[in-house]
Amino acid sequence: VSLQLAAIVQALGGELHGDGTLTIEGLAPLESASPDDLSFLANPRYRQQLETTRAGCVIVAPAMREPAEARGACIVADDPYLYFARVTQLWKKTLPVPAGPAIHPSAVVDPEADIAEGVRIGPLCVVERGARIGRDTELKGRVFVGADCVIGDRCILHAGVVIGADGFGFAPRPGGAGWEKIEQLGAVRIGDDVEIGANTCIDRGALADTVIEDGVKLDNLVQVAHNVRIGRNTAVAACTGIAGSAVIGANCMIGGAARIQGHISIADGTFVSTGTFISRTIHKPGMYTGVFPMDDNASWEKNAAALKQLHSLRDRIKALEKKS
């Protein structure tokens, strides 16, 4: 594949400085780009890489135009990272990928499922009865969409995703005689423009539905329990678990391997750090963290031992303060 700079600017806008007939053979970061590559400078902190990169052309913000032009071709765009994202999309469209069938013959799609136009369903997917898949949504190979679950338009579900398995609901029988299953009678409703990573699970609701709003992005191996609601454009990194009936606001960023307690809510625009357990409702947006700082093992052992006496250490400080 190759693209001329002029064709890129024609498709995506931006201000080209340099030779429009220059042909780009690949996309690469500044430090490893070759003269055939297009690169980008999104963070002014890495400005000095402009001087050393061998990239054939660099996407830069208006403020970087001068140093960029001094070294060769550049495309000036208001938001170089966003522009770069759109170049990756243009690049992918240019790749000569054979179309293949819209619904792979090995997929098992129930005749009572409702599949909109433009949907692509990859090999070995299962779509059960009553499920609805919106326009131009793509299910990669080996995706499972359970009965009556609804997926919006332009979604991407990666391999191994499971939508609409039963939520984890059981009532204890008296006398330790085990558990009585609570049938999960709700479904899963997923909005438009949602992307869901490999092997991620979203359970169906117990009575009402589990809801994923428009624009949500879930990474791989994420667990979304029954009756959770995730607000518009929130992004959740890999290995995170969200317990039942939690309500996560819009435009949140949830770090990897975070755990969200059940039946709590999180304000719009909240950041949760990697590995943090959110144990109560968050009313005030901000960044929340709770992870044990790593250390060499010997230091950790000493501090962890002291931590188990922390409460009494506090008492000893109090006692000293009284005396002094």
Next chain:
Amino acid sequence: VSLQLAAIVQALGGELHGDGTLTIEGLAPLESASPDDLSFLANPRYRQQLETTRAGCVIVAPAMREPAEARGACIVADDPYLYFARVTQLWKKTLPVPAGPAIHPSAVVDPEADIAEGVRIGPLCVVERGARIGRDTELKGRVFVGADCVIGDRCILHAGVVIGADGFGFAPRPGGAGWEKIEQLGAVRIGDDVEIGANTCIDRGALADTVIEDGVKLDNLVQVAHNVRIGRNTAVAACTGIAGSAVIGANCMIGGAARIQGHISIADGTFVSTGTFISRTIHKPGMYTGVFPMDDNASWEKNAAALKQLHSLRDRIKALEKKS
């Protein structure tokens, strides 16, 4: 779907107060129930919701009979939550679901697998040679059951479950020359009435078998390593990892994203909190916790920094105590 109150009480017992011909169109929590819905009050703490709910009928404990009757129809049952669980089951049975084939034609079931009566195997499952699936057990779509693994009666395995992949066993070769595979010669034995959540993995044993006893409930994305044993009726929430040869007692509740050390044991009836790492054998049942408390990020940073000096803080307190 709709059910008359009289039909519910006839099927499940309980004491109906009110009009038996009243028709229920759905199940819902007290706060969102409409006059066509059946609801329940399991926890006396939410008693005041009785006064405001619009539910057509409420399942209550004997102690709540009076206030419940005062507002309309009610079913009195000893354990309203358990009763509600059974209503969900009755409801599901009433749904007009087409039966479909017992073994979906797209499933790959080895002719040397032993499939009992009443088993249902969903689309795109794999059941390898020598595996045994007990009566009335259901494998939803895309379940994998490896060679020689045994599943009991009335189990439910959700989409993406992997039973009987190899345990993680390697012997180091001398001189850093990598790893020698230890073939995993055991299998997995799962009892009756076990439910296993989406994308959960249970590895086969190295020499002996990995064992899941009757009535165990595993949520989604749980990892059960080789030679683990999980006791009767224990429930394990999502994203938990159980390392090799751990022995978990009966009637335990293991919170989400917990980690259980290998080669330890946990007493019957133990509760493990979300995100807790159980690092040693637990002899005494109780509730065990070990998770860093969340905080706003700035506070966390200050406390985490101090935590790395905690051992020396303890020494400084000692020194002060000696002086004072």
Next chain:
Amino acid sequence: VSLQLAAIVQALGGELHGDGTLTIEGLAPLESASPDDLSFLANPRYRQQLETTRAGCVIVAPAMREPAEARGACIVADDPYLYFARVTQLWKKTLPVPAGPAIHPSAVVDPEADIAEGVRIGPLCVVERGARIGRDTELKGRVFVGADCVIGDRCILHAGVVIGADGFGFAPRPGGAGWEKIEQLGAVRIGDDVEIGANTCIDRGALADTVIEDGVKLDNLVQVAHNVRIGRNTAVAACTGIAGSAVIGANCMIGGAARIQGHISIADGTFVSTGTFISRTIHKPGMYTGVFPMDDNASWEKNAAALKQLHSLRDRIKALEKKS
């Protein structure tokens, strides 16, 4: 299956003391072995089990030869654990497993994928166009290998593995208008002799490839994000998440449920403890830990509460020191 001791020593070397015609019917740990079983003593700490085991034959190190011989047949080998690993391999080869087709007819293998000799592809796998699978590599059932990904020779990929789903890459649109997808144009390159556990995910790179070097062993439910590199012979236990562009050295051991920050690197030969979050680059090999020590819940609550004031406790100690 059964094997004579003489046949084992002939195949694997080692020094047999005892009757070579003795027939072994199984492999078992010392404590549960019966007289028909072969066992091994790898750790001198368990030496006293030699006296009580009923095993028909025991694999021991040269230093243990005398006490082992005193109780019956033994095989003396320099590294009894490694020898035992090879016995499991010999055992497995002896099992009468029907061969089955090299590529199961239910697998969906693109005609433009490149499948080397000796490859085995199990039921319901997907191998997309441009993917390459090296000699004698085995894909168990329900494995997904995405377009253009490369798997080396003699690898084992367990059920549910997803290689080459899109990395998690999005550029924010201005004004909170959601996310623009960054197409993931790289692939995944996996070396030789790599084993990958059930439901583990390795994402394709954004521009360059995600790389797993020779001899790496990944357990179940591991997440490897885009552009990660994992060095030769490193082993990663279950439920671990490795964020984008992290570089892990060779011969590392990463404990279960660990989390590795993105864009950092870890020195060769580093040990990471279970549940530890590696938040910064590690230059010096060693063992690193960061996990909250478990406690009974009441003690944890008190210490966790004090932990949230730790910074101020440090200040109070300082104040006391000034006074004293």
